[in-house]
Amino acid sequence: MYNTIAKPIPQRSAEEIIQLRRQHLNPTLSMSYQEPIKMVRGRGAYLYDEQGNAYLDMVNNVCHVGHCHPTVVAAGQAQMAELNTNTRYLHDNIVEYAQRLAVTFPKELSVVFLTNSGTEANDLALRIAKTYTQNNDIIVVDHAYHGNSPTMIELSPYKFDGKGGRGRPAQIQVAEIPDDYRGQFRRGDSKAALQYANDLHRCIQAIHDRGAKPAAFYCESILGCGGQVVLPQGYLAAAYAHARAAGAVCIADEVQVGFGRSGQHFWAFESQNVIPDIVTLGKPICNGHPMGAVVTRPEIAQAFITGMEYFNTFAGNPVSCAMGLAVLDVIEQEQLQKNAAEVGAFLLEALMNLKTQHPLIGDVRGMGLFIGVELVKDQTLRTPATQECKCVIEYLKAHRILLSSDGPYDNVLKIKPPLVFSLANAKEFLNCLEEALKTLS
Amino acid sequence: MYNTIAKPIPQRSAEEIIQLRRQHLNPTLSMSYQEPIKMVRGRGAYLYDEQGNAYLDMVNNVCHVGHCHPTVVAAGQAQMAELNTNTRYLHDNIVEYAQRLAVTFPKELSVVFLTNSGTEANDLALRIAKTYTQNNDIIVVDHAYHGNSPTMIELSPYKFDGKGGRGRPAQIQVAEIPDDYRGQFRRGDSKAALQYANDLHRCIQAIHDRGAKPAAFYCESILGCGGQVVLPQGYLAAAYAHARAAGAVCIADEVQVGFGRSGQHFWAFESQNVIPDIVTLGKPICNGHPMGAVVTRPEIAQAFITGMEYFNTFAGNPVSCAMGLAVLDVIEQEQLQKNAAEVGAFLLEALMNLKTQHPLIGDVRGMGLFIGVELVKDQTLRTPATQECKCVIEYLKAHRILLSSDGPYDNVLKIKPPLVFSLANAKEFLNCLEEALKTLS
Numbered sequence: 001m002y003n004t005i006a007k008p009i010p011q012r013s014a015e016e017i018i019q020l021r022r023q024h025l026n027p028t029l030s031m032s033y034q035e036p037i038k039m040v041r042g043r044g045a046y047l048y049d050e051q052g053n054a055y056l057d058m059v060n061n062v063c064h065v066g067h068c069h070p071t072v073v074a075a076g077q078a079q080m081a082e083l084n085t086n087t088r089y090l091h092d093n094i095v096e097y098a099q100r101l102a103v104t105f106p107k108e109l110s111v112v113f114l115t116n117s118g119t120e121a122n123d124l125a126l127r128i129a130k131t132y133t134q135n136n137d138i139i140v141v142d143h144a145y146h147g148n149s150p151t152m153i154e155l156s157p158y159k160f161d162g163k164g165g166r167g168r169p170a171q172i173q174v175a176e177i178p179d180d181y182r183g184q185f186r187r188g189d190s191k192a193a194l195q196y197a198n199d200l201h202r203c204i205q206a207i208h209d210r211g212a213k214p215a216a217f218y219c220e221s222i223l224g225c226g227g228q229v230v231l232p233q234g235y236l237a238a239a240y241a242h243a244r245a246a247g248a249v250c251i252a253d254e255v256q257v258g259f260g261r262s263g264q265h266f267w268a269f270e271s272q273n274v275i276p277d278i279v280t281l282g283k284p285i286c287n288g289h290p291m292g293a294v295v296t297r298p299e300i301a302q303a304f305i306t307g308m309e310y311f312n313t314f315a316g317n318p319v320s321c322a323m324g325l326a327v328l329d330v331i332e333q334e335q336l337q338k339n340a341a342e343v344g345a346f347l348l349e350a351l352m353n354l355k356t357q358h359p360l361i362g363d364v365r366g367m368g369l370f371i372g373v374e375l376v377k378d379q380t381l382r383t384p385a386t387q388e389c390k391c392v393i394e395y396l397k398a399h400r401i402l403l404s405s406d407g408p409y410d411n412v413l414k415i416k417p418p419l420v421f422s423l424a425n426a427k428e429f430l431n432c433l434e435e436a437l438k439t440l441s
Numbered sequence: 442m443y444n445t446i447a448k449p450i451p452q453r454s455a456e457e458i459i460q461l462r463r464q465h466l467n468p469t470l471s472m473s474y475q476e477p478i479k480m481v482r483g484r485g486a487y488l489y490d491e492q493g494n495a496y497l498d499m500v501n502n503v504c505h506v507g508h509c510h511p512t513v514v515a516a517g518q519a520q521m522a523e524l525n526t527n528t529r530y531l532h533d534n535i536v537e538y539a540q541r542l543a544v545t546f547p548k549e550l551s552v553v554f555l556t557n558s559g560t561e562a563n564d565l566a567l568r569i570a571k572t573y574t575q576n577n578d579i580i581v582v583d584h585a586y587h588g589n590s591p592t593m594i595e596l597s598p599y600k601f602d603g604k605g606g607r608g609r610p611a612q613i614q615v616a617e618i619p620d621d622y623r624g625q626f627r628r629g630d631s632k633a634a635l636q637y638a639n640d641l642h643r644c645i646q647a648i649h650d651r652g653a654k655p656a657a658f659y660c661e662s663i664l665g666c667g668g669q670v671v672l673p674q675g676y677l678a679a680a681y682a683h684a685r686a687a688g689a690v691c692i693a694d695e696v697q698v699g700f701g702r703s704g705q706h707f708w709a710f711e712s713q714n715v716i717p718d719i720v721t722l723g724k725p726i727c728n729g730h731p732m733g734a735v736v737t738r739p740e741i742a743q744a745f746i747t748g749m750e751y752f753n754t755f756a757g758n759p760v761s762c763a764m765g766l767a768v769l770d771v772i773e774q775e776q777l778q779k780n781a782a783e784v785g786a787f788l789l790e791a792l793m794n795l796k797t798q799h800p801l802i803g804d805v806r807g808m809g810l811f812i813g814v815e816l817v818k819d820q821t822l823r824t825p826a827t828q829e830c831k832c833v834i835e836y837l838k839a840h841r842i843l844l845s846s847d848g849p850y851d852n853v854l855k856i857k858p859p860l861v862f863s864l865a866n867a868k869e870f871l872n873c874l875e876e877a878l879k880t881l882s
Binding site: 014024041075081084325 | 443444445447448450452453455457458459461462464465466467468469470471473477478479480481482483488501503504508509510511512515516517518521523524525526527528529530531532533534535536537539540543551552553554555557558561564565567568589590592594600603604605606723728729730731732742743745746747748749750751752755757758760761763766767770771774
């Protein structure tokens with residue numbers, strides 16, 4: 001017993017790895033960059049390739065408290081050597097985690113369900129919403145992405161209206177994206193938020209027209225795949241009111257933006273002065289270890305008691321909970337929410353200054369360390385500068401800064417680094433971005 | 442930076458933990474036993490409670506190579522300190538894992554998709570099957586459970602026909618369970634397998650009657666929630682032929698029974714002399730760390746290239762793959778499949794002997810270390826002895842052996858220990874089970 005010697009894992013060249021991916025892996029999986037990078041190590045805000053080159057990581061909103069944070073790693077290492085089993089036995093870690101997580105929410109949101117991913121969390125939220133409301137139809141925001149499961153693809157316009165998509169299912173209604181840069185109601189229009197929210201009336205009417213009622217309104221607290229869109233102030237309050245009046249519950253998807261990323265608040269929905277009925281969590285929750293969560297009100301959780309258990313084999317195991325607790329410890333003790341607020345504010349202001357000098361920058365928006373820089377070919381027509389966006393990303397990569405793009409036209413630079421991203425990191429990025437813009441013009 | 446001291450996790454009494462679960466956790470989550478146990482440590486085939494009492498674990502088919510196996514733990518510990526990032530960068534672990542996993546399958550099954558759970562694997566298999574066949578309807582086996590997502594609940598009779606279930610959706614057809622102990626065709630009937638398989642004709646007809654075609658036939662290679670039912674020899678070959686003739690692909694769910702558990706073969710479907718089109722994996726794949734996988738034929742994987750990417754944030758990360766590789770190493774080097782075959786054969790024979798002396802045992806069946814002992818009140822009527830089954834489990838618990846039950850009447854003792862379960866463990870269990878049966882009679 002215990003006499004296994006782990007076989008060494010062969011170190012392969014990038015070409016060999018790409019070849020093996022072609023032969024044995026999911027062929028739909030894309031790779032970052034024209035020439036993909038083989039990463040072998042991560043520390044703080046940096047990823048390192050085989051040659052030891054350090055890349056400043058502005059893409060990873062998963063390794064939230066920094067790559068391989070020693071406190072999180074140590075918590076996982078210790079617990080995995082001690083016990084990893086399911087939630088049908090009693091364990092200290094799961095209740096401590098549920099309690100500590102609940103404390104970060106408004107007191108109305110006090111019941112936690114654990115899953116293995118943000119997709120599983122959004123899937124579970126749907127079941128809970130349908131059971132609680134006894135309704136079936138769903139309202140989502142245009143261009144939203146809520147997960148990779150069959151059900152989440154059916155309710156994600158980013159997927160069902162995207163390449164290979166099968167279009168909008170009858171039970172899903174798509175509300176206009178409240179994009180006050182590109183949409184029909186623009187920033188500066190004091191009624192933009194309410195006018196966007198009014199589009200929920202159309203969705204609700206369409207649901208009523210088919211003899212149904214809405215079970216839920218899903219909305220990310222800052223829109224991710226929609227293009228890093230900050231919701232106009234007042235949007236969620238009005239949209240929630242419309243949705244609730246029609247019998248729906250309101251689900252805040254914080255998979256990308258939660259855990260202090262937005263700076264001023266621990267949860268991004270708080271910036272909209274609302275309390276959702278259900279909140280879904282994922283990506284940063286365990287700094288890369290697979291976990292997700294649903295947080296809801298006790299009365300909604302109680303209504304989910306129908307005789308059908310929600311049991312999830314891996315979810316809530318002692319290792320995941322230990323790592324989740326460590327992530328909460330690090331955010332708190334290293335004041336990462338404050339760092340997100342400060343570095344984010346600095347970045348936002350500097351990017352807005354950069355915008356005044358570079359007509360390629362159409363818009364700068366964001367909150368904390370979740371920022372979008374929308375590139376356009378023409379400031380008035382707002383023609384998406386998709387190709388230029390790609391060039392900026394490749395330029396930054398050549399200078400060892402990792403950045404991705406998003407948005408319906410894939411022309412929005414998507415800034416979402418680990419929260420340990422420093423002022424010095426921000427300055428390095430700004431300098432490099434400025435060079436890239438100069439090179440392009 | 443890096444100055445976080447993890448807060449100690451309070452050690453709470455069982456009562457306090459139960460109280461906090463009530464306050465902050467998923468209220469549908471059941472606990473094992475009338476008086477739940479607080480487990481704090483796991484080693485090999487044993488779990489340990491707070492007082493240091495060792496419980497022989499015959500429930501955990503997740504901690505497959507033994508609780509906290511040092512080789513698997515070391516692999517996870519080392520990799521999590523080095524790098525944990527997504528699959529859009531190149532990494533050695535993922536291609537090594539995909540290649541090593543593919544080697545364990547018939548050569549036709551060579552493409553691997555990684556997920557975070559068995560549920561996510563079955564969900565993805567459904568998307569692949571629908572895309573490949575361009576059909577929509579699904580055939581499943583009665584009492585089957587394939588996962589906890591909205592889609593998997595819709596296709597799991599165990600859920601949709603169980604408490605809180607909403608019944609069978611129109612696009613799902615349920616084939617009769619090929620249970621040759623309790624069903625209409627019994628063991629000894631040489632045509633039982635073919636006759637059960639013929640029920641797929643009825644399912645296919647029902648699909649045609651609604652103007653549709655089948656996309657997939659899902660079947661566990663040994664039925665789990667159905668009551669540890671070994672498929673009659675020839676069942677899958679005939680059922681696959683019927684399903685394929687109607688245009689469906691055949692999905693083998695190996696989430697519970699794969700990775701050598703069935704003893705004679707690494708994959709339980711091999712005992713039926715078939716090659717599925719898609720195989721789904723979960724539970725034991727990383728010994729408790731959250732991972733799942735879909736393995737399929739290249740032509741099916743290619744057909745999934747529609748422009749829509751399957752990207753899964755956590756899945757396939759270097760830590761999960763390192764742990765998956767270590768699990769494969771341990772199974773191979775510690776010859777755990779052979780152990781499953783030998784200890785399983787011994788157990789099966791001993792249980793059959795026990796059956797001759799104890800009329801409460803109606804049936805003994807299984808393969809390797811996946812065995813069911815069905816308890817009945819009457820050998821002829823086969824009346825389920827559900828309450829007695831519960832008593833046996835509580836009796837074993839009092840003697841520090843962990844066992845669970847399953848099956849449509851919850852009267853089947855479900856034997857599925859970690860594969861390090863030894864002959865001595867088997868003897869200890871048999872002695873204790875015999876005492877339990879004597880006490881009951």
